[in-house]
Amino acid sequence: MTDTRQLGAARRYPFSEPDRLNLDPLYAELRREEPVTRVRLPYGEEAWLATRYQDVKVVLGDPRFSRALSVGRDEPRTSPQQIGGGILSMDPPDHSRLRRLVAKAFTARRVEQLRPATTAIADELVDAMAAAGPPADLVEAFSTPLPVRVICMLLGVPPTDQHLFRTWSEAIISTTSLSQETIVGYLGSLHAYMAGLIAQRRETPTDDLIGAMVQARDEDNDRLTEQEMVELAAGLLAAGHETTVTQISNFMYVLLTHPEQLAVLRARPELVPDAVEELMRYVPLGAASAFARYATEDLELSGVRIRAGEPVIAALSSANRDAAVFEEPDRLDLTRGAGPHIGFGHGVHHCLGAQLARMELQVALGTLLRRLPGLALAVDDKELPWKSGLLVRGLRSLPVTW
Template identity: 40%
Template sequence: MSLSKPVSYPFPWTPPLEIPEQWRHLRQQPILEVCLPSGDTALLVTRCADVKALFSDTRLSRNTARHPDSARISANNQLFGDANIDSDPPRYLAERSVVTRAFTARRIESLRPKVWEIANDLMDQLAAGPRPADLVSAYAFPLPIRVICHLLGVPTRDRDKFVGMVNGFMSITRLPAEEVESCRTGLSTYLTELIEAKRDHPGEDLTSHLVRISDEDQNTLSAYQLRHWVQTLLIAGYVTTATQIGVSMAMLLHRPHIVKEIQADLSLVPSAVEELMRYQVMGSSIGSLRYALEDIELSDGSVVPKGATVMLSVESNMDESVFPDPYTIDIRRKENNHLSFGSGIHYCAGAALARMELQVTYEGLLTRLPNLTLAVPGAQLRRAEGGFINGFTEVPVQW
């Protein structure tokens, strides 16, 4: 571990469409001490093999809220920290199995026509609207919010209310503490009301499915855990996917030769999705905080000490020992086992849904609007600051 002053984290995205320079030197040491926006320090594990192993290591606890000495992401927002939720085995595995059964491949694939319907509607509006247009507000954020609300049975009339509360919930330094707390409380109240509405009038949506499981056996999914999982699925299914759509489309349009490759061979869409997931996630690893319950030795003999707060580096997707020529976007890359969805017992339950939405987006936008380009130089795009995720505030496009 370095004895030098902790490095400020997250690393700044300058220029906005290029990998931060700090990423290129991370793997010179397996553990980097960093200073989070809260002012607390944590250890960033940098190498892909170590990160993958640690995702399943039970000596690292996700229950950071239960450890008073754990580092905080933000000084005024505990974000996903909840001492009443057990995010470690065996409790976590029991709950996760309920959720993953609901996210079956058949259920997700059955949604593809609905996703295309929503995407086509948004593309109709985009094509008929003024130029240039903002791809973030016109497409990237509306698509996943409509998809996840459809999947979870959130009424159309509540979408805007939900979006406002989630934006506050995800603030790190962007909003004052009292506004963050108001959003957190409002979101909790809203989800309680949604669950009660589904209990009284169940449907075929995922929330109704989880309510039925909870009502049948509180030991499998308590009322509190039910609300937590519905909140997690709503937020993860909305914000992360929306941000990835905006960021990855900006990355593609900044490289017209790759766009032409995909347009010439749409069979490349799935591998292009994986490569853009590897190359350009939403900004940082601050969502992966863990607490070391014991000393943990890494592959080179370095030790994560007991009591340390650890981050599992998404920057490890640039590990040269795993991904040849990692700083080049190669949409034909083989063996692309990136860690953007996590790994092992903490692999993202909604990964298949996110992949499908990205596939529909790439194919839809690049065929419906074949002359789609950035309306401003890529260097002028601005990343959002002070939030949990660092996507672009706008992606102006023309066609």
């Protein structure tokens, strides 16, 4: 790719428009030659972009980099509106205080208890697909309802209200797909809805996650403010399904367009957990990297001087393709093993729902392979429609047959 920047000027970022799930080749060039580079995003101040695995882990995990310092700053971003707020813009100890309240709901043991119910939902969705007959839109028939129903079950959201937050939650991942007015309206509706559920839990206590948060807040000297609880519940509801919805379809698209790897998985279904880890490494979920960390003191990354107060963006997708860590990183290999990928992030902001997402992705892939062994694309892959204007890459529809 031609570098059109003037000498000493920041590169325009993102480097290009998202192309399906293809990672811009400039990342590889930067990892080799300029691993920490100056960039300018569509909105906000200039930033540094870290592209190598080790540097990305430092930015995400070293306490000398702060998310809290983004508050009140013109944070570099791809959307007109500020991304920050809530738990994503906190450092310890405030971040730790909120995270502890919900961490118990996402332990490996708790998530495993949800696996049978998740499998039953997946089978029910495939039953409906099979009854209707091919072709089917996998996004609408399977990828979307599965995580939505699971997060509703975990949080205690009535199934009859699922259609509401499916619409509202796009506001959290929108960059340009929605107008600023629509985003504000959707977020207001989502927060008002969660406040209503919280009020219900006070009247009638429950043992779901929202009920547990209400109890913890009311019994812990109000250490969790009402606004924090509303924002945390809304964030869990939206983030708890949006990314998994997207990744189920992304993963199936990758498998269906890599027939040799799909054949390996069909022959060896015990590899599904490893396949999920490899696909988390291989698939660049983000349309661009975001959520800058601000240096709290002067330091160096790959020989580049980062001064206190400067924002640094960690390119997770680039880090997951670093040849210094992964052999033949641009090749999909479902037999590679879990490996040290950072598809779920790293450090204190490591994805809270990683265990839940892993389980849902394992169930989704395993069920589709088991129930629909002849699954194939119903159209040419170049005809598939992709979403735009969002923080994540994903398909609008995925027509399949079997």
